Amino acid sequence: MKNKGLTKVDLIFETIDVRKVMTKAFEMTSDEIINEILESGLKGRGGAGFPTGLKWKYTAAEQEPEKYIVCNADEGEPGTFKDREILDKAASKVYAGMAIAGKAMGSKKGFIYLRGEYRFLLPQLFVELHKFHKMIHEIGYDFTIEYRMGSGAYICGEESALFESIEGFRGEPRNKPPYPTVSGLFSKPTSINNVETLVTAVMIIEKGANEYVKLGTKDSRGSKVFSISGDTPIPGIFELELGMTVQEFVNEFGDGDTKAVQVGGASGFCVPRKRFGDTIIGFEGVPTGGSMKLFNSSRSMYNVLHNYLDFFAEESCGQCTPCRVGCQQLLKGVENVKKGEAKSTYLNELVKLADTMKVASKCGLGQSVGNAFKSIVENFREEIIY
Amino acid sequence: MVTLKINDQEVKVAEGTTVLEAAKKLGVNIPTLCNHPDLCVAGNCRVCVVEQTGARTLIAACAMPVSEGMDIHTNSLKVRNARKHIVELLLSEHRADCTKCYKNQKCELQTLANEYSFGEHIFLDLVENHPYIVDRSSPAFIKDDSKCIRCQRCVRTCAQLQHVSAIAVANKGAHMKISSFHDRPMSHVVCTNCGQCVNRCPTGALTEKTYIDQVWDAIYDTDKHVVVQTAPAVRVALGEDLGYDPGERVTGKMVTALRQLGFDSVLDTDFTADLTIIEEGTELLTRLKKVLVENDHSMALPMFTSCSPGWIKFIEHKYPKMLPNLSTCKSPQQMFGALAKTFYAQKRNIDPSKVVSVSIMPCTAKKYEADRPEMRSSGYKDIDFVLTTRELAVMIKQAGIDFRTLEPTHYDSLMGSSTGAAVIFGATGGVMEAALRTAYEIVTGKPVPFKNLNIMPVRGMDGVKEATVKIEGTTEEWRFLEGAELKVAIAHGLVNANKVAKAVSTGKANYHFIEIMACPGGCIGGGGQPIPTNVEVRQKRMDAIYSEDMHMDLRKSHENPEVIAIYNEFLEKPNGHKSHELLHTHYIERESY
Numbered sequence: 019m020k021n022k023g024l025t026k027v028d029l030i031f032e033t034i035d036v037r038k039v040m041t042k043a044f045e046m047t048s049d050e051i052i053n054e055i056l057e058s059g060l061k062g063r064g065g066a067g068f069p070t071g072l073k074w075k076y077t078a079a080e081q082e083p084e085k086y087i088v089c090n091a092d093e094g095e096p097g098t099f100k101d102r103e104i105l106d107k108a109a110s111k112v113y114a115g116m117a118i119a120g121k122a123m124g125s126k127k128g129f130i131y132l133r134g135e136y137r138f139l140l141p142q143l144f145v146e147l148h149k150f151h152k153m154i155h156e157i158g159y160d161f162t163i164e165y166r167m168g169s170g171a172y173i174c175g176e177e178s179a180l181f182e183s184i185e186g187f188r189g190e191p192r193n194k195p196p197y198p199t200v201s202g203l204f205s206k207p208t209s210i211n212n213v214e215t216l217v218t219a220v221m222i223i224e225k226g227a228n229e230y231v232k233l234g235t236k237d238s239r240g241s242k243v244f245s246i247s248g249d250t251p252i253p254g255i256f257e258l259e260l261g262m263t264v265q266e267f268v269n270e271f272g273d274g275d276t277k278a279v280q281v282g283g284a285s286g287f288c289v290p291r292k293r294f295g296d297t298i299i300g301f302e303g304v305p306t307g308g309s310m311k312l313f314n315s316s317r318s319m320y321n322v323l324h325n326y327l328d329f330f331a332e333e334s335c336g337q338c339t340p341c342r343v344g345c346q347q348l349l350k351g352v353e354n355v356k357k358g359e360a361k362s363t364y365l366n367e368l369v370k371l372a373d374t375m376k377v378a379s380k381c382g383l384g385q386s387v388g389n390a391f392k393s394i395v396e397n398f399r400e401e402i403i404y
Numbered sequence: 405m406v407t408l409k410i411n412d413q414e415v416k417v418a419e420g421t422t423v424l425e426a427a428k429k430l431g432v433n434i435p436t437l438c439n440h441p442d443l444c445v446a447g448n449c450r451v452c453v454v455e456q457t458g459a460r461t462l463i464a465a466c467a468m469p470v471s472e473g474m475d476i477h478t479n480s481l482k483v484r485n486a487r488k489h490i491v492e493l494l495l496s497e498h499r500a501d502c503t504k505c506y507k508n509q510k511c512e513l514q515t516l517a518n519e520y521s522f523g524e525h526i527f528l529d530l531v532e533n534h535p536y537i538v539d540r541s542s543p544a545f546i547k548d549d550s551k552c553i554r555c556q557r558c559v560r561t562c563a564q565l566q567h568v569s570a571i572a573v574a575n576k577g578a579h580m581k582i583s584s585f586h587d588r589p590m591s592h593v594v595c596t597n598c599g600q601c602v603n604r605c606p607t608g609a610l611t612e613k614t615y616i617d618q619v620w621d622a623i624y625d626t627d628k629h630v631v632v633q634t635a636p637a638v639r640v641a642l643g644e645d646l647g648y649d650p651g652e653r654v655t656g657k658m659v660t661a662l663r664q665l666g667f668d669s670v671l672d673t674d675f676t677a678d679l680t681i682i683e684e685g686t687e688l689l690t691r692l693k694k695v696l697v698e699n700d701h702s703m704a705l706p707m708f709t710s711c712s713p714g715w716i717k718f719i720e721h722k723y724p725k726m727l728p729n730l731s732t733c734k735s736p737q738q739m740f741g742a743l744a745k746t747f748y749a750q751k752r753n754i755d756p757s758k759v760v761s762v763s764i765m766p767c768t769a770k771k772y773e774a775d776r777p778e779m780r781s782s783g784y785k786d787i788d789f790v791l792t793t794r795e796l797a798v799m800i801k802q803a804g805i806d807f808r809t810l811e812p813t814h815y816d817s818l819m820g821s822s823t824g825a826a827v828i829f830g831a832t833g834g835v836m837e838a839a840l841r842t843a844y845e846i847v848t849g850k851p852v853p854f855k856n857l858n859i860m861p862v863r864g865m866d867g868v869k870e871a872t873v874k875i876e877g878t879t880e881e882w883r884f885l886e887g888a889e890l891k892v893a894i895a896h897g898l899v900n901a902n903k904v905a906k907a908v909s910t911g912k913a914n915y916h917f918i919e920i921m922a923c924p925g926g927c928i929g930g931g932g933q934p935i936p937t938n939v940e941v942r943q944k945r946m947d948a949i950y951s952e953d954m955h956m957d958l959r960k961s962h963e964n965p966e967v968i969a970i971y972n973e974f975l976e977k978p979n980g981h982k983s984h985e986l987l988h989t990h991y992i993e994r995e996s997y
Binding site for chain 1 (some may be wrong): 445453462486493531572
């Protein structure tokens with residue numbers, strides 16, 4: 019398959035006439051909105067990549083008078099900072115996405131769960147929210163949005179833990195099923211979407227799905243905002259069309275000495291130099307919620323791994339065994355191997371443990387710890403041992 | 405109905421059934437740890453993971469509802485590997501001092517380890533990674549965090565069954581632990597010492613504080629006269645720890661065993677249960693008269709029972725404004741204790757300082773109750789040691805007694821006689837039934853108008869029960885109650901107690917008399933009873949209690965000959981001066997955290 023190459027686009031931050039889009043959406047039926055999103059092939063931009071149209075369709079199908087639209091703005095993945103920028107620069111488009119989702123699913127109430135560290139954004143966000151409410155109520159929408167603040171726990175970005183947090187409980191993931199579309203916030207049908215997903219949905223309604231599908235690949239439609247950091251001369255936020263290889267990405271953003279790229283943050287995959295050329299950034303290769311971290315040859319991959327494991331051992335909610343104890347074992351295990359207190363073959367046991375964590379953990383956090391662990395240990399084994 | 409396959413066997417179950425329950429129906433055993441039949445599903449230990457064909461991950465059988473066409477494998481290689489890892493992970497954060505552990509051979513983690521984790525451990529020991537606290541502050545139980553596997557059964561018990569939440573999850577990740585408000589010692593938080601968490605802890609992280617050695621020391625101290633009392637609910641549950649099925653009555657064998665253990669006198673808490681009825685019944689009638697006739701509101705209605713020390717501490721913490729509504733009667737255990745070192749010692753001509761008073765209780769809160777500073781009205785500590793049903797079973801085993809072959813015998817005579825009314829104290833509704841049997845007869849001169857004296861509306865496992873008894877044909881003295889409808893309520897489990905207390909405190913309920921037991925099912929489901937507990941086990945114990953009642957010659961407290969005698973010889977009259985000195989108590993307002 020020929021890849022798409024690297025193309026910069028400007029859709030998420032593009033200034034649009036929000037009132038015009040809102041008026042257009044107001045005149046569409048629920049089915050029309052959902053079909054538009056379905057046809058666009060949009061997948062959730064938080065990282066997990068569940069088809070947004072399906073999520074909306076399932077929520078719309080629930081016969082329950084009370085439903086909720088939740089915007090997940092608890093951006094906490096290490097190396098991700100795009101949602102902050104979106105909220106800072108294009109908050110009205112986030113609100114618009116929620117109101118359109120509300121119209122499509124028959125919900126009158128939206129909540130934005132904002133990362134605790136982003137509290138400083140609130141004054142401006144409130145000003146814009148006030149204006150937005152006024153505008154959509156004039157058009158005829160019956161929809162209001164409220165903010166709820168996170169308090170720094172990474173796990174609260176997991177959708178069901180986020181609901182628990184909003185409801186006033188300890189942020190711990192729930193058992194699924196039931197899924198949020200059936201029983202989410204306050205046990206009501208809930209569509210929970212990432213900040214960027216909602217803005218993308220607005221863009222799709224504005225331009226039409228047929229325009230949107232021109233961007234990206236079959237499995238990864240459209241464009242995406244990337245948070246680029248690490249050993250790069252140009253760190254920051256970039257919106258890129260999906261479908262490029264890691265090599266093309268590195269050619270643009272690397273410092274000429276890139277040995278690995280961590281795609282998707284601590285819960286994502288580490289791509290080593292030898293795989294740059296044949297790894298596509300997207301759902302056909304390595305998916306990402308936006309975090310792209312470049313490492314050059316001066317970096318110790320042991321330190322990188324240790325940092326991630328330290329993070330997970332701290333940020334696991336501690337509820338389920340594989341994640342709570344598994345993270346500690348992986349951390350202490352690599353430390354002991356490094357210090358020579360455990361044999362290098364112990365890494366094989368740890369890889370098996372990472373596999374167990376992937377299949378036996380309760381939520382996405384524990385299930386994805388193994389991604390970074392395995393891809394670093396398998397590709398940089400000598401750096402872990404020596 | 406939903407059809408699915410488990411290990412290639414087809415099974416049809418109702419919608420909403422979990423995979424775990426469906427497997428059980430086929431006789432397929434899936435191991436569990438965090439799961440408990442009394443509690444909501446947690447799905448956090450992950451020991452019960454099974455493989456569903458086509459699913460991306462393994463699924464937790466306890467939390468996954470069945471769906472049509474599911475194809476489940478409970479023992480595939482993938483499942484076995486994951487399960488072994490999970491058990492190993494739990495062991496790596498658990499201080500496995502098994503031979504030193506009170507729960508040795510009764511530990512659910514140990515059982516799993518025997519099946520999945522023999523030989524060398526795979527993972528590194530994490531126990532020393534954390535500073536663990538062993539909290540011995542409560543007189544009732546010990547909380548040892550180094551043995552905790554964070555299954556949260558205790559947390560769910562405390563919140564869901566007891567509405568107390570003295571313990572909850574604190575911190576996250578590697579530092580996640582089960583803790584109290586601001587890490588305060590358990591003796592300084594809202595904990596009621598009910599022991600329901602102890603009863604449900606799968607490991608040795610929560611255990612009763614045991615006084616077995618102290619009791620042995622007393623028994624072998626020739627200078628001491630050791631009396632033992634046994635609570636009503638012990639006799640219908642002790643058998644479970646000694647190889648009997650739930651619901652077996654072992655009263656006579658238990659008495660023989662206690663004698664063989666070396667207690668100088670084997671007595672019955674039932675005696676003071678009967679005494680409680682006289683005292684509490686009189687108190688109720690006095691309150692009714694004061695409030696309803698004399699319009700004297702210095703006494704509060706409704707009146708709550710005060711037999712359950714877990715409930716006492718609960719109301720002291722959570723509804724201190726209603727303390728005047730609590731009967732001032734001590735619990736039967738404490739009445740017994742006060743009399744053992746006064747009346748009993750006098751009668752037997754023993755120096756009360758030489759009397760050691762031991763009680764066998766289905767309860768851990770009784771250990772706390774015995775330690776309350778108010779409970780020294782004999783001039784000594786009224787009850788020296790409280791043992792749970794489980795501890796008694798341990799002593800019987802330690803002594804090498806072959807329980808099954810024991811000949812049943814009777815309690816000793818002084819403070820050993822009882823009635824059926826006292827026996828049913830062990831089940832929710834029992835105190836109410838016993839009180840009504842006596843109070844009705846005092847007021848009307850006739851037995852309660854229920855067949856065989858069985859007041860069915862106050863029985864059963866409903867969380868909150870209500871009944872109305874119409875009083876007719878009163879004697880001259882009680883004429884003011886003629887035609888009155890006595891409204892009563894019964895609640896068991898503190899979550900239900902809270903419902904009733906809340907209704908009363910907000911003026912939404914209009915009762916005269918309310919029986920509350922802290923534990924589900926009443927004392928038969930007490931925190932000190934044999935493990936495991938569940939609805940079926942409790943129902944069997946309850947059936948046994950009522951059957952014991954039916955087998956008694958005397959079934960009304962006021963007919964207990966020793967109770968009649970003690971009033972003639974010692975106490976003079978119910979609620980009299982001596983009673984108030986020895987048998988009544990007061991309560992303390994406590995903080996609500």
